[in-house]
Amino acid sequence: MKTSLSWLREYVELPAGITASELDAALTNLGMEVEGIVDQAATVTGDLVVGRVLTIEELTGFKKPIRFTTVDVGRDTPQEIVCGARNFAEGDLVVVILPGGELPGGFKIGARKTYGRNSHGMICSAAELGLSGDHSGIIVLPSSVDAAPGADARPVVGLDEVLIEVEITPDRGYEMSVRGIARELATYFSVPFTDPGLTAAPAGTDAVPYAVDVQDTVGCDRFAARVVRGIDPDAPSPEWMQRRLVAAGIRTISLPVDITNYLMLELGQPMHVFDLNRLKGGLVVRRAHPGEKLTTLDGVARVLDVEDMVICDETGPISLAAVMGGETSEWQQGTVDVLLEAAHWDPVMVGRTARRHKLFSEAAKRWERGVDPRLSLVALERAVRILTSHAGGTADERILDIDHVASPAVVRLPATLASKIIGLEFSAARVAELLTRIGCDVSGDDELEVVPPSWRPDLVAPIDLVEEVARLGGYNEIPSVLPPAGASRGLTPGQRQRRSIGRALAENGYVEVLSYPFVAPGTADALGLAADDPRRSAVRLTNPLSEEEPMLRTSLLAPLLGTLKRNLGRGRRDVALFEAGTVFRPHLAATAPPALGVDRRPTDEEWATANAIVPEQPWHLAVVLTGDIDPAGWWGDGRAASWADAIEAARITIAAAGVPASRVTVRATEHAPWHPGRCAEILVDDTVIGHAGELHPSVIAAFELPKRTSAAELDLDALPAAPVIDAPLISTFPAxxxxxxxxxxxxxxxxxxxxxxxxxxxxxxxxxxxxxxxxxxxxxxxxxxxxxxxxxxxxxxxxxxxxxxxxxxxxxxxxxxxxxxxxxxx
The missing domain is CATH 3.30.70.380 (Ferrodoxin-fold anticodon-binding domain)
Incomplete structure (x- = not known):
């Protein structure tokens, strides 16, 4: 959200001498991330002065009109300046930047010879000063300006403004407006605030200016509209509006469109303007039908989803509601009759529509964060007044207002809850005072009944109100107190065992990696698992991070082999990796688990039934290695890693777990995904805990790995517990x-x-x-x-x-x- 300090001052009486650092601190303490506070006067360096055009000489012989002028800039001699603009005459007051100055964008001004004449400086346009997007001509100051040639032009053209840019959190949509930020600053500094959203506006009438049928009052719970006829289609937007729009990062288009953008920034109410004469029949507000299409203003033909809300006329959809209008009914050059619309849309619907179509318009950003539903008529009234005052026309006295907005629900807040959660003492009266300052209606003593204001749809639960108390009470006042540390027995035997194993493998040259536990549906085939192999039965996630890998791993090898392949692709040739983590072995069941609510604790039977379907998650350890296990060099030849090294890694793991070598047996076997003739099973006390050896050639080919790649995988949970070793006695006497x-x-x-x-x-x-x-x-x-x-x-x-x-x-x-x-x- 970008705005200016002068715009904010229209609604909040900020301290006269407030500095940028004080403003930064206030906005930050209110929960806004300050992206920047810029003094516009500093964007143009050097001498920017008012000048009076004394003479104009038309230069000929060039492809475009060129003028050679002399300008009085308050110095002993007039300034000679070559200019290509033609919208000024002798005697006009203009804005001149003298040699040595610099315009926004790093454009430095000097004295030079051009078009056969010497030019000392430049007569500036609004676009060159960063005040608007108008490149049509230079700035001609009105004769009423009380400024002599040579005077500083910054305050004359509005370059004495302070621009503010803040990042708004998703739950505070009301702050995406001058109205919202001004309200917050008034609360912070305890100064008066004038709410532009409370401006008196006429109510809706029984007779309507245009027929509208809202068929889905959930997606659109309020739809208001007014009609203005006979406006001047060429009427320009006033300079003050253009400057504020440009400062906010919005380009100026036309007076009707600029008004809707201006009020969106000021009030937070996005609006839409239709060309009344291009509409065919009455409007219908509904969900899109399957297969419907709409070409939006960006020229893209979009296939609509049944969840999208659209505004239609007899020809079909003409606007993707709350996101972007369509090409067939928008304002265009020459429009004289307009229909102004200010509605209220479902935030969830808007958010999904914007993401579905990848259309993150300024309006959509506000709608998905929540807009005050009480602003519709206020915004329309203000839009009609600005439009008719600058473009003429006649406003239709009939006002459409279809209102299905529900009143905010009462939130019951225990008076002591804020103190318990925040850690500071807040009396019931203090809590009520803070909540009242943000617009809530508060009543009650021990339990406060709080009605949030219409512009705060985020206040729906007691904890939301507690957050407001903490914010307004001052985050900096909350003490930094560490919670008391409870009694602990330290690491569990299993944790100690896993740490010992990790250290042992690292000391033997293996590098630990952490992989995502997700695999693709074809992983079992790539590993060569038999049709009846239990590792083929994998849990499928309902909402996976990636549709390409929606399954949970039943073995550590597949993700680890993917990591090995990635390292090889980065130029590594001698790689030895290990990973310790859980695998997921599902329990097949004919019925789905019971749906557990949050209103009560599950019964023991419900809990047992739900947990019976949760997959087993044993801890495994896997190693993979390829290339040279002993590198070659000046000291001699190297040695390539082999299946024996994978078996040795298994032995190292078991020894680090505290299991004596006398209890370990290694014998040949066949087990996928290992090579039949180079695979060993690892036993501890006659129990198979894993396998090691060289991978099968088909597996190596499937994962695009070098020949002779070897691996091992062990079930750490199957290992016996490590014995307890008594710590040595430490003497306290000197040595x-x-x-x-x-x-x-x-x-x-x-x-x-x-x-x-x-x-x-x-x-x-x-x-x-x-x-x-x-x-x-x-x-x-x-x-x-x-x-x-x-x-x-x-x-x-x-x-x-x-x-x-x-x-x-x-x-x-x-x-x-x-x-x-x-x-x-x-």
């Missing part, structure tokens, strides 16, 4: 650190020396690590020095220096007796 450097034969492995030190140091040793290796001629031939850091600590006391030294000497003694080591420097 004693001693370094020892041992001289010994170069051929003795450092690891053997470290083991000997650990053996000799005894139970007081906490850790030992090698930190230095030194060799020199001074140590002797074939000798080297190994330096170790020894850390001693007791669980029940602080060690004395005598205890520490004794433990060190004992450690050195073992190395001396075993390897002939001596302390360096001893």
């Amino acid at each position: 004693a650190l001693i370094d020892v450097a041992l001289v010994l034969d170069r051929g003795i492995p450092a690891a053997d020396v470290q083991a000997a030190l650990a053996e000799g140091a005894g139970e007081l040793l906490e850790s030992v690590s090698l930190f230095d290796v030194y060799e020199s001629e001074q140590l002797g031939a074939d000798k080297r020095s190994l330096a170790y850091k020894l850390t001693f600590r007791a669980a029940d006391r602080t060690l004395t220096s005598e205890e520490t030294i004794a433990a060190r000497d004992a450690a050195v003694a073992v190395t001396a007796s075993r390897f002939g080591a001596v302390l360096r420097g001893a």
Whole structure:
């Protein structure tokens, strides 16, 4: 939604010196996302001044009319300017930008020679200043303008405006209007607000200006219309209207159409204008018939859906209601008699129609968010007054108003609910005050009876009213308090087991991926599953994210193979992936599950019946690998991944789960989608928990994978629970650190020396690590020095220096007796 500060000020008494940052903060705190606040004066830099045309010389010999002018711009000498426009005369006041200035769009102005004359600056049109879309000529200021040549032209032409652009949330359609934003700002700053929607308007009459039959009062619960005859078809839109429309991002078309767009922005009421003389017979408002077509204003012939609402005459549909009009009845150049329509349409219908036809017009955006149904006659009255005042014509005194609008329902709000949910104390009187400020009628004490205003169709439940209290009470006032953490036993055994498995596979070079659990209907065929394979029975989603993949996976392999193919397509050649997740094994049933309401808790029998149809969702783990498992390089040849590596991945998984190797059996078998001669089944305690090996060549071909691609899939839920390992005791006493450097034969492995030190140091040793290796001629031939850091600590006391030294000497003694080591420097 785009608008201007001056337009808002017509209806809300904002503080005189309000800054852009204050306005930004106010709109943000009201729940609107501010896209930008732009001072139009800054869009034109340099000197933009009023000038008076002194002389005009017509230049000849060019393909288009060119004028050489001299213009008084308040300087010692007149400014020479070449101009192509012809809609001005000597003595006229014009708008001039002098050399050094810059117009919107980055168009810089300088002094240059053109058409054989020197031109110093430019006489500007409204389009060049970004004020309108009119390129027909330059701006000629009226003689009544009180501005001398050389004066700043910005305030004269309206370039002193502040433009505001905000993003409106889908539930607040009333904010997509000057009326709505002004109301919100009045509430925020606690200043007076003049509601343009309460302007007095004549009521509908028994006699109607044009016959209209509304056949579907659900899709259209209000239809109002007025007729104006004899307007001037060439009457231009007033400059103030053009400027505001352009600032809002809407191009000007004609006075009748511009009026409807202007009132849509001002009031939030989309309207439509028909050429009265192009209508054939009375109008009918109904749902579209199957197969009906309509060519909309964008020139597209559309096949209508039976849910679409249309406005028809004797020839058929002439307008796609609330979205876009048709070509056959719209206003066109030369129209003198018009029918102005202001209706109220079902938001759900409009939203579906706009998406079905991909027509997201400004009107449709407002209708699907909700429009005030009480605005119809107000908008019509205002449209008729503007039209007749600028284009003449006679307004028909008859007014059509077919009104089936239901009154807003009463919402019962416990007075304490807002305090409980928001976390701040709100008295019943304070809640009533805040809700009254947004237009609600509030009564009651302990339980408030709230009638939302007609422009707030989003207020239908107590929680909606609580949200308004929080918003108006100030989101910034809500304390940031973390909820108390409840007692927790940490991860479950299954979660710990899955994490251990993931770490083990990652440490062995596998990369974890997360795939969508959706597969295509032909996945079972691609995997080569037998006709009676239970994995063929898959759950089909009623409302899938993609119609191409509406099934839930019964195996992790198909999505994982798709991920492998994608990586190969991105240039990866050596790939090893794994994924842990649920698969879905449905329970076939002859009856549908019971429909469970929300008005009460289901009975145990209903709950059991519903859950009996929920598919089993065991946790599986799958790995796939292709290319080299050991890459080739300067160090030697590589090794290609094979079925043995897939089996090894299964062994790693089982070991990480805490199952001893003695309980694991691997034996040959045949099982799709693996190669019959290169497939193994994995057993734990004689129970098959999965399979591993090389994929079948037909599966490899179906997924377009390299030859010898291997995979494994295990049922993690079938694994026995991991044993509980007692955590080691951690001493709180300080550690004693001693370094020892041992001289010994170069051929003795450092690891053997470290083991000997650990053996000799005894139970007081906490850790030992090698930190230095030194060799020199001074140590002797074939000798080297190994330096170790020894850390001693007791669980029940602080060690004395005598205890520490004794433990060190004992450690050195073992190395001396075993390897002939001596302390360096001893």
